[in-house]
Structure formats: C-alpha cells, structure tokens
Amino acid sequence: MTLHRVVVTGLAAITPLGNDLATSWHNLVAGVSGAAPITRFDASAYDTRFACEVKNFDSKPFVAVKLAKRLDRFTIYALSTAMMLMEDAGYKIAPEEAELVSVIIGCGLGGLETLEATHTKLMEQGPSRVSPFFIPTMIANMAAGQVSIATGARGSNVCTTSACASGLHAIGYAASDIMLGRANAAICGGVESTITPLAVGGFNALKALSTRNDEPTKASRPFDADRDGFVMGEGCGLLLLESLEHATARGARILAEVAGFGASGDAYHMTAPPEDGSGMALAMRGALREAGLDASQIAHINAHGTSTSLNDSCETMAIKTVLGAHAREVPITSNKSMIGHCLGAAGGIESVISVKTIMEGVIPPTINLDTPDPACDLDYTPNVARTMAVANVLCNSFGFGGTNASLIFKAFAE
C-alpha cells in the first residue's frame, strides 16, 4: 500500500475573536481577549458569570433561515464555517469523486442548548410537546451530517467525541483517511457551542472554570502563577485536507503539510492528568514518530494551555520530557488566553491557527502572563506576538477521560 502525503489547502474559523478567520487572526496577533459577561442566559447565580462567546454572528449568508431553525447553534457554526472553508480552498466536490471526500468534525458535548430547552418544555408541558427535531438537532454528529448535505461529500461521515481533544482527533483521523487512500480530501476540525446553564453549572461544580468575575479579560491566563481555571469559549475551526496528488492535480494552493499525528490515553483518572504528564508526552512522541522528525526540529508549540492549575504544569513537564534541553528554546503559545477554551472546537481552531502561524511567520502571544509560575518555566511567548518563521509546529489537545492528541503541521516543501 502506498501512503499518501497529506496537505492543508483551506482554513476557516468562527471564534470569540471574530466571525471569520481574518478577523480572528488579526485580534489574536494583537493580543485581544474575547472574554466578557455571559449574554446567552442569566448567569447571576453562577460562580462564573463570563465566557468567550461568539459575538453577533449572522448565519443568514450561509444557512437558510428555515434550516437554521432546525439546527442547534453548534451545527450552524459548523455549516457556516464549512461554507467559508470551501470558498477559501476554491473547492467544489464533483459528484464522481464525492465518495472519496470525508467529513470528520469533532464535538465534545453536542446540542446542550437544545437539550436543556427541550427538557424544560417536557417538564412544564409534558411529552407531547417534545419536537420531532429534538434528537436530530441535538446529536453531536449532526454538524458532520449537515456539512455533508451542504457540500455533497459522501466519504466517511463521523463525529469524534473525546472531550477537549475532539477537534484534534478529528483532524488526525481525517489525515489518516487520506494517508491510507480511503479519501482524496477531508473537511475536518472541531465545533462546540455550550455556553449554557448546564455546562457552566457542570464545569463550575468541577471547579474547572475561572471565577475572576471582576476582570473577565484577565481570567484566562495560561502558565501564569495566578491562573484559577479555564474560561469557556465556543466556535468552530475547520481545515480542508487533501492528498498531495489531489491538491496538485486541481492546482490547489498548499498552505502546509500534516506531518504526523499521535494519540494516547492516560490510564489514570477521570479528569486529572498524571502529574508527570506522561500521557501527553506519549501523544507528542507519537506525532514525532509518524512525522519522522527529531524533537529538536520542533520550532513552535501551540499548547493545550487551558489556564487550569494542573494542565499547564503537567503540559510543561511533558514538553520537557519530549523535547529535553530543546524545550527551553521553543516558543510556546496558548490561544486559549484569548479565545478561551472552546472544548470540542479547541483542536480545530488551534490547528487553523497553527497553520496560519506557519503561513504568516507570526506567533500569537499568550496574554495575561504576568507572574511566572516556577512549575511553568518555558518560553510561552508572553503578551506580545513574535515575528518568526516556523517550519514544524506541534499542536496539542488533551481531554477529560485521560485522552491526548498531538498533531504536527510543517511548512510545505516539494
């Protein structure tokens, strides 16, 4: 069997920093925080009353009004992002190759907004008021399903669910589809929209969220000594991947190459990573092995960097384990300092940002990194973006359940 090289030929995102990639990127490089008081529901009784919401998003240019009424917000984000992606890639799926185009979109929680509203209706008005659209609207794979309906892609149609690593797993397995020849192209990434009473209540109960209510824009502070939890975000990040042959044949603009994917499990605890970060290290090593790269060749790390006490110190430990002395020379960044933790969308959006970093030669900063933490003693690109050409970028995502994923994107060279 011949293994195919996998290249990135399109990018699109909706984030708390912008309703398209260009705006989001501009704000990321400028160090803007997307955090603000929650507007989706009355959060006054909650320990955390702010989040990184997507703001003023108008789906009408992308999704028909009637269809939008049948979709949860996460699917509307995915469908809208997919429309922008196909435009960015200049790609239209011909019917004769449709079965060789995969759609793999990760989602950690699915349509909680729909679930909560329907449950309220059930309790107040009884079972006869449950909408026939409830189940199809809520299920987490409806994002992939709707993107397939809209684009005509008829290859693998899958939703990866691995909590906060869902988006990165989706891209990893989509790349595998292409590498193995199961697909010529794949629309892949992650989506999430769960700034809802149940999700905020649930993460609050876990003590996972920052409660810095008086200073929302300072709350997400990955690797800083005063971090007190993550800030919930939402959005969607999608990439178009193609085999190198397919991209070349259609004259596509090649943005980067997917060099390697690694995935692992902690075999340890429901929510906490082992303190040595050994599971995270396994995923990073796996990606290096598949890429055929030495750790010393990693030029930049787009970290998971959640701003929780445990993640940031464990991830730092894992990076040191894998990169050795080189760990101190590599600029690391956490996009979550600005977009918050977009859960199942995180790996999708941060992969888009990783590729954009290669394309632009600019590393977005980790904002709010004011007080060094002795347990986090690497170069996290504090507070100011850095102009620097980077060839090999490692992108990490880790999730509850003890699941870890790492992807390496590299600058494309024939």
Add this chain to the structure above:
Amino acid sequence: MSVAEKVKEIIVDQLGVDAAEVLPEAKFVDDLGADSLDLTELIMAMEEEFGVEISDEDAQTIQKVQDAISFIEKKKGE
C-alpha cells in the same frame, strides 16, 4: 386575528415560506416543501397556539392550508 390568519402565520414561521405562497389550496408537501418532520412540528405548533388536541388520524387528513384552517375552526366551534 382570525383563525385563518393565525394558521397562515404559523405555517410561514414553521415552514419558512413566503406568506404569498400560503394559499388555501396549497399542499404542505407538494407546494410548500414540507417533509414528514415539518408536518409533525406544524401540527404541534397549531395544538399549542389554539389549545386543541389533533390526533394522528386527524393529522393525516390535514394536507393543505384550508384543511388546517377548517379543522381548527371546527375544533374551536365545538
């Protein structure tokens, strides 16, 4: 607002169609593009709005806009 006007409003809202298309003889499936899930939700919306029960058997008979208006007017008159 009359029953007919209210029914038309619900149809416009549920099916995302133009008000001008909602003629008495317009068929939900053939003319207004509804599928079976749309029809189920349309029936539920009318039940909710008018406070009536529409059995599955009765729902089968509601195929065009006038059917819905007549059915609701009859139910309200009972």
